[in-house]
Amino acid sequence: MRITFKLYASLTSYLPHEARAGNQVTIDVAPDATIADVVEPFNLPMKLVHLVLVNGVFVPPHERAARRLAEGDVLAIWPPIAGG
Numbered sequence: 001m002r003i004t005f006k007l008y009a010s011l012t013s014y015l016p017h018e019a020r021a022g023n024q025v026t027i028d029v030a031p032d033a034t035i036a037d038v039v040e041p042f043n044l045p046m047k048l049v050h051l052v053l054v055n056g057v058f059v060p061p062h063e064r065a066a067r068r069l070a071e072g073d074v075l076a077i078w079p080p081i082a083g084g
Helices: 009-014 035-042
Strands: 002-007 024-028 051-054 074-078
Touching: 002 009, 002 035, 009 074, 035 074
Parallel strands: 002 074
Antiparallel strands: 002 024, 051 074
16 A cells, blocks of 8 residues: 655655655555554654654554554654754
């Protein structure tokens, strides 16, 4: 199945080079893929996987390993961001 995977801020460097300008890539994943399954091949440090949304809905940390994705989902991830 195909999903859209978006990474923001400093995480865009983990996307393929050609996808960085638009901060997203469309990828094929297994029909039973979880958020954790999608993140793993991109080698994102889990400490940087802070805010996770699926189709604009927040997914809490304790649900990310088990939350299954569906065809056409949009998975978006932001790192922790500090302000001042």
